[in-house]
Amino acid sequence: MQKTEKIMVKGTEAIGEAAIRAGCRLYFGYPITPQSELTEYMARRLPEVNGTFLQAESEVAVSNMIYGAASTGKRVMTSTSSPGFSLMQEGVSYIAGAELPCVFVNVVRGGPGLGDIQPAQSDYFQATKGGGHGDYKLIVFGPESLQEAVELTIRAFDVADKYRIPVLVLTDGLLGQMMEPVTFPSFKNLNTLPDHSDWALTGTKMQREPHRVTSFDLDPVKLEKMNIQRHEKYKTIVKEEKLFEEYKLNDAEVVLVAYGTMGRIVKSVVDSAREKGVKAGVFRPISLWPFPYEELGRYTENAKLFFTVEMSFGQMVEDVRLAVNGKKPVEFYGRTGGVVPTPGEVLAKLMELV
Known part of the structure; x- marks a missing residue:
């Protein structure tokens, strides 16, 4: 190929x-x-x-x-x-x-x-x-x-x-x-x-000192040094390694935050919301750790609302709240147990919020 x-x-x-x-x-x-x-x-x-x-x-x-x-x-x-x-x-x-x-x-x-x-x-x-x-x-x-x-x-x-x-x-x-x-x-x-x-x-072949791979040391001071x-x-x-995508955020008053499959789904929600006059955009974390706290937090200056959507009862929403740091409200919508939120139901929840 x-x-x-x-x-x-x-x-x-x-x-x-x-x-x-x-x-x-x-x-x-x-x-x-x-x-x-x-x-x-x-x-x-x-x-x-x-x-x-x-x-x-x-x-x-x-x-x-x-x-x-x-x-x-x-x-x-x-x-x-x-x-x-x-x-x-x-x-x-x-x-x-x-x-x-x-x-x-x-x-x-x-x-x-x-x-x-x-x-x-x-x-x-x-x-x-x-x-x-x-x-x-x-x-x-x-x-x-x-x-x-x-x-x-x-x-x-x-x-x-x-x-x-x-x-x-x-x-x-x-x-x-x-x-x-x-x-x-x-x-x-x-x-x-x-x-x-x-x-x-790789085997010393009698040509170097042996290497040692371990995850612990019985001396607590040495173990602490390893952890540090x-x-x-x-x-x-x-x-150095934070990754994220920004979608239609230049003038966004509502920032939808989602990752993975949901990050893909909510883009269509934003498109539909804009047709209804709601200035929405998507911030999609790609690196979930390290999470792009500062990059997301910058949108607190102009956005009025952050809306996190997940296929869970709300886990990433905690990181979103840390990024927003209480400066703007953070709302959440999710489904769980293997149910995937549809664009229609996410849009309905978004319109209800705004």
């Missing part, structure tokens, strides 16, 4: 192909709907590019396999859906503590508990506030389209290597199962990928 080709592809498979083109040659996973096609795709595709696929006995095992593979400095990933990602959380904390680059994909389904296989955004807290134990962060991306999912998957591997940090691509069952035309980039030359020989576990060093890195990420 050439870079200029557009191919009709399913969301989960688009993410898998993007990972392979980004240089991922190691995948460990366990099937769970609505992302099982991604696991199936990697099982079929990786042997074709001299990669390794392994289906583990559980999601707990997956996260520990990721830990081990990432310790070698190779590009590695897994994918799962909400309950599966919950099972991975201890391993995620270990990986973040050991400062290892890798990529997770969570195709979110309705919850809590087993829930259903319909799309939802109710894993936002888990993704952005740290679903495991301890002080750590993941970089989190929330794509709105399959093309953006491809681009963010590739970016995820790059920033994971750049900062030695796990990165999560947070999508949902709708985006995972839909089909759209996608343009894939060319394959990355594996010989040009970042060199991690200064820390990776990580958080200094997080400060750099906050400065």
